Every structure is written in structure tokens, then in C-alpha cells.
Amino acid sequence: MAELHRYADLLSAGLTREQVRQRLDAGAFDRLSRGVYGVGADARHHLAALIRRLPADTVLGHSTGAWLHGFGDPHDIVHVIVPAGVVVPRIKGVVxxxxxxxxxxxxxxxxxxxxxxxxxxxxxxxxLRRMDALPVLDLCLRAGACRPEELLAEVALHGGLRGVCQARQLVRLADPRSECRQESQLRLLLIDGGLPAPEPQVWVRDRNGIPLYRLDLGYRERLIGIEYDGRTHLARDRLRSDRARMNWLAANGWRMRYFTDLDLYRRPDHILTTLKPLFLRS
Structure with missing residues (x-):
């Protein structure tokens, strides 16, 4: 972390207001937050500058903390946690x-x-909304930010807080094998729709036990496979590969179903009505 300087400290060190302004204009250092300056600023420098303006017990949390731990995206809004009752100055962009x-x-x-x-x-x-929350938990585990037992221990502390019932349910469903947001959401849609929990990233093996294909979701014993297709177009070589894959799976008893963002976000009932008959015939 680069060294940070308060404006008052720069003045105490002998710089005049005009000299501070000149150094800012020349790029010698950057204004990271009100009254805090540094060199080579990036997102973490800005966070450090904000922390300097907040009470001593302030910690970064929520989506900002998730980003720092490696399972979230950077946002313009910074989320901080302070003890209840602590007086906090109002800072633009800080929740x-x-x-x-x-x-x-x-x-x-x-x-x-x-x-x-x-x-x-x-x-x-x-x-978060239920469909947005499970992907966060899945990614948290996938990124190695924490272990399932840590999530269970943490949610046990939140009794009586708003949203804790949803959190208890979803923590038990979290799975690090989901590889994208949509796979997590599709899995939750199936569970909430009354179907058994599908297995993420199912490897299909040939008769010699060699893994050939990996499915996004599946029910191994029932030979039902489910794929989320987020691609906007198919190159010729990819199309050929996919057709060979589909034919092999069908020839070996797998009943495959494919869904897109249109199905997941605009007609989720279509996904359930497509899959449920497969269980009746199993």
C-alpha cells in the first residue's frame, strides 16, 4: 500500500497550499479523498483514504468486502460497517x-x-434477491474465500436479523462447483420448482471410465443433463464439436435439455415444464 498523506500533514511538513496544488497539477500525487493524498492511486488506495476519514472501528464489508476477498466486482459505492451508535461523517459514495x-x-x-x-x-x-444471493455464496466457496462450515457458523450468529431465513436456506445449498452466475441461478430455479437438487459439473465417462464430457448440471442416476448456453453465436468448429457431443450423449442414454438467458430470466416456468416430465418417465 502506497504512503498516504493528510492535507494538514502536508502543510505541517512545510508545503504551502499553492505548492500542494502545484504538485497535484503535476501528478506528483493524487487526491484520493477529501483531505487525503497519495501516489499511484488505484481502487485500494482510494479505500484506504476513505478509511482514514471514518471512525477507528470501521471495516469494509458487504459487496466491497466481497470484492477484496475475491468473490465480487468493484463498485462505485463503498460499503463499510461500523458499530451501532457510532457517529459517522456523511461521505459521497459511501454506504x-x-x-x-x-x-x-x-x-x-x-x-x-x-x-x-x-x-x-x-x-x-x-x-439480495434470492436468485442473486446463491451465486454470491457459490462464488465465495469457489474462490476459496471461506469454507462451507464457516458460512454455517456465521449464519448461525444472525438469528433474528432481516433476511436470515433466506440466508440459512441458501447457505446449505451453496456449492463451489458452479462455474457461473447463471448455473447457480438455474440450479436454484430447479430446487425451488420442486425438483431434486442437480449435481453441478457432472463428468460423463465412456465405458472404460475415461471422462469425455462435462455437463453444467445433471442427474447422474437418471441420465438427465442440463446445460446453460450463454453464447450469442457458434463458430463452425464449435458447432461441429457440439453436434458430436450431443449425438454421443443421446446414443448413450442421456436425455439432454438446453436453456438460454431467455428461458432463465423471461420464462422460467418453461424450464420446469420441460424437465418435470423426464422425472415422471424415469
Whole structure:
């Protein structure tokens, strides 16, 4: 983490206001936040500058913490957690969460105080829509930010808080094998629709036990395979490969069904009505 300087410290070191302005104009350092300056600024430098303006017990959390732990995307809005009742200055672009539940054992990532990964994941799971929450949990596990037992231990602490019922349910469904957001959402749609939980990333093997194809989701014993196709076009070589794959799976008893973003987001009932008859015939 680059060295940060408060404006008052620069003046105390002998620089005049005009000299500070000149160094900013020349790119010698950057204004990271009100009254805080640094060199070679990136997103983490800006977060460090914001933390300097907040109370001592402030930690980064929610989506900001998830990003630092490796299972979220950077956002313009910064989310911080402070103890309940702490007075916090209003800063543009900063959302303050006054935590009734204290953050246990904060960690430091690149020098920044942050809520543990499990806390960030559970806080998000309580707040997000159900279909948006499970992908967060899956990615948290996939990224290795925490372990399933850590999620279970964390959600047990949130009793009585808003959204905890949803969090309890989804933590038990979280699976690191899902490789994208849509696969997680498709899996949840099937479970919520009354179907058994499908297995993510199912390897299909030939008669010699050699793995040939991997399916997004599947029911191995029933030979039902489900794929999410997010591609907007198919190159000729990819099309040939896919056709050979489809033919082999069909010849070996697999009943494959393919869905797109249109199915997942605009007509989810179509997915369920397409799959449920396969279970009746199993």
C-alpha cells in the first residue's frame, strides 16, 4: 500500500497550499479523498483514504468486502460497517451499515480492515434477491474465500436479523462447483420448482471410465443433463464439436435439455415444464 498523506500533514511538513496544488497539477500525487493524498492511486488506495476519514472501528464489508476477498466486482459505492451508535461523517459514495451484530475477528487485506469473507457473504445473502444471493455464496466457496462450515457458523450468529431465513436456506445449498452466475441461478430455479437438487459439473465417462464430457448440471442416476448456453453465436468448429457431443450423449442414454438467458430470466416456468416430465418417465 502506497504512503498516504493528510492535507494538514502536508502543510505541517512545510508545503504551502499553492505548492500542494502545484504538485497535484503535476501528478506528483493524487487526491484520493477529501483531505487525503497519495501516489499511484488505484481502487485500494482510494479505500484506504476513505478509511482514514471514518471512525477507528470501521471495516469494509458487504459487496466491497466481497470484492477484496475475491468473490465480487468493484463498485462505485463503498460499503463499510461500523458499530451501532457510532457517529459517522456523511461521505459521497459511501454506504454505512451500523451493525447490531459486531464483526468478529476483522481481517486485513492489502492493509485494509475488512469483515471476514463469511460475514460479507452472509450479509449479502440476507440483503439480495434470492436468485442473486446463491451465486454470491457459490462464488465465495469457489474462490476459496471461506469454507462451507464457516458460512454455517456465521449464519448461525444472525438469528433474528432481516433476511436470515433466506440466508440459512441458501447457505446449505451453496456449492463451489458452479462455474457461473447463471448455473447457480438455474440450479436454484430447479430446487425451488420442486425438483431434486442437480449435481453441478457432472463428468460423463465412456465405458472404460475415461471422462469425455462435462455437463453444467445433471442427474447422474437418471441420465438427465442440463446445460446453460450463454453464447450469442457458434463458430463452425464449435458447432461441429457440439453436434458430436450431443449425438454421443443421446446414443448413450442421456436425455439432454438446453436453456438460454431467455428461458432463465423471461420464462422460467418453461424450464420446469420441460424437465418435470423426464422425472415422471424415469
Amino acid at each position: 454505512v451499515h451500523q451493525a447490531v451484530l459486531p464483526v468478529r475477528a476483522p481481517v486485513r487485506i492489502a492493509g485494509l480492515p475488512c469483515a471476514p469473507a463469511a460475514r460479507c457473504a452472509v450479509d449479502l445473502t440476507r440483503a
